[in-house]
Amino acid sequence: MAIILQVALDFVDLHRAINVARESLDGGADWLEIGTPLIKSEGMNAIRHFRKLFPRTTLIADMKTMDAGRAEMEMAAKAGADIAVVMADAPDSTIKECIEAGKNYGIKICVDCINDFNIEDRAVAIEKWGATYVGVHAAIDDQMYGKTPFNSLRRISDKIRIPIAVAGGITSENAVDAVNAGASIIIVGGYITKSENVKAAAESIKRSIRENQKIPTTFFKRATHEGVRQALEKLSTANVSDGSHRAKGITELYPLYQNIKIIGNAVTVRTYPGDWAKPVEAIDVAKEGDVIVVDAGGVGPAVWGELATHSAMQKKISGVVVWGAMRDVAEIRKLKFPAFTKMIMPTAGEPKGFGEINIPVYVSGIRVNPGDWILGDDDGLMVIPQSSADVWINYGMDCLEKENRIREEIASEKSSLGKVIDVLKWEKE
Numbered sequence: 336m337a338i339i340l341q342v343a344l345d346f347v348d349l350h351r352a353i354n355v356a357r358e359s360l361d362g363g364a365d366w367l368e369i370g371t372p373l374i375k376s377e378g379m380n381a382i383r384h385f386r387k388l389f390p391r392t393t394l395i396a397d398m399k400t401m402d403a404g405r406a407e408m409e410m411a412a413k414a415g416a417d418i419a420v421v422m423a424d425a426p427d428s429t430i431k432e433c434i435e436a437g438k439n440y441g442i443k444i445c446v447d448c449i450n451d452f453n454i455e456d457r458a459v460a461i462e463k464w465g466a467t468y469v470g471v472h473a474a475i476d477d478q479m480y481g482k483t484p485f486n487s488l489r490r491i492s493d494k495i496r497i498p499i500a501v502a503g504g505i506t507s508e509n510a511v512d513a514v515n516a517g518a519s520i521i522i523v524g525g526y527i528t529k530s531e532n533v534k535a536a537a538e539s540i541k542r543s544i545r546e547n548q549k550i551p552t553t554f555f556k557r558a559t560h561e562g563v564r565q566a567l568e569k570l571s572t573a574n575v576s577d578g579s580h581r582a583k584g585i586t587e588l589y590p591l592y593q594n595i596k597i598i599g600n601a602v603t604v605r606t607y608p609g610d611w612a613k614p615v616e617a618i619d620v621a622k623e624g625d626v627i628v629v630d631a632g633g634v635g636p637a638v639w640g641e642l643a644t645h646s647a648m649q650k651k652i653s654g655v656v657v658w659g660a661m662r663d664v665a666e667i668r669k670l671k672f673p674a675f676t677k678m679i680m681p682t683a684g685e686p687k688g689f690g691e692i693n694i695p696v697y698v699s700g701i702r703v704n705p706g707d708w709i710l711g712d713d714d715g716l717m718v719i720p721q722s723s724a725d726v727w728i729n730y731g732m733d734c735l736e737k738e739n740r741i742r743e744e745i746a747s748e749k750s751s752l753g754k755v756i757d758v759l760k761w762e763k764e
């Protein structure tokens with residue numbers, strides 16, 4: 336079987352899905368998948384629409400069926416799908432019902448192994464029951480934790496003879512790995528559907544498969560703990576907040592200049608009003624790339640100034656955040672040292688040595704632990720827990736990628752945000 340490129344249209348709006356479908360086909364996509372979000376949002380009418388618009392294209396209904404297999408396959412078939420998807424986690428009876436219904440209504444069945452249960456035995460049973468395809472799949476949420484479908488693929492590729500579909504974070508960089516590991520249907524969602532140039536993205540997957548080579552991509556890759564800093568360079572604080580269920584950022588602190596960016600692990604300092612000893616000592620504790628976060632109680636006198644800034648720059652520290660006051664700001668601005676402060680004043684305090692370094696502190700009510708990632712820009716500051724930074728960042732990247740696509744749709748369709756995302760449709764009744 337020739338390698339198939341199946342584009343997963345995981346949209347909630349029909350018009351966006353249709354535009355992306357057209358562009359994907361122009362780029363060489365073979366099959367179109369009516370994604371689960373589209374089916375949930377528009378029902379079987381989504382499939383009917385696609386059938387009418389694309390009469391000769393193979394359409395997959397990603398029903399993700401878990402029960403009542405016969406009824407769901409019948410609906411998908413009657414709406415015009417060629418293939419429908421049931422979950423491998425569903426009861427055996429449901430999968431068998433789907434396969435039987437498929438024979439009755441002239442629709443092929445793909446069984447999606449989205450979870451890591453005993454996948455070898457399950458795939459063999461699914462083949463024996465008569466499914467046409469087996470899918471291996473890293474769920475979108477699992478992708479944020481670094482999961483890929485490749486391990487599952489390797490586990491079953493020599494156990495079954497029916498074609499294997501692979502999904503979950505496939506890009507032009509790894510599509511070829513999927514083919515070489517035994518997949519014959521390459522399902523691509525975000526890499527194509529969130530791309531600013533859908534046609535070019537589809538073409539790049541086809542080319543990577545044809546030429547058996549990896550084509551590098553900047554977006555649509557998920558970060559590991561080692562890649563956090565690099566990923567944060569692409570993200571805004573707004574992306575990170577959106578990605579983490581609108582997590583609260585630090586408010587009441589202001590950047591000393593515009594177009595600012597701070598990225599680094601926190602070296603925390605608790606000090607007392609005007610006592611600049613611990614902030615200065617923290618410069619010697621911090622490593623290159625760290626951010627010094629000072630809790631001075633949100634009041635003056637100043638605990639940070641020009642000389643501290645010069646020392647921090649010598650050590651290549653990434654920036655400073657002061658829940659209190661700073662001075663010499665004209666000089667700090669000239670040095671372009673990333674700094675956020677609550678207050679600016681000429682008066683400094685005395686170095687008394689009260690307080691601690693590298694203990695949990697609170698900045699404007701937000702807890703900062705030593706080592707937490709700090710991301711700052713013109714919108715403010717986000718504190719990202721160190722232990723789950725990869726997940727926060729991956730969800731943030733997902734938001735950034737979606738926005739990149741929406742921006743492109745507003746421009747190319749000379750449209751508005753409200754129209755592109757059909758905002759009225761989603762208002763509460």
Ligand SMILES: O=C(CO)[C@H](O)[C@H](O)COP(=O)(O)O
Nearest residue numbers: 343502503504505523524525
């Ligand atoms: O079925 C899906 C989610 O359950 C997606 O369609 C599938 O994962 C492909 O999307 P992506 O390439 O963005 O992972």
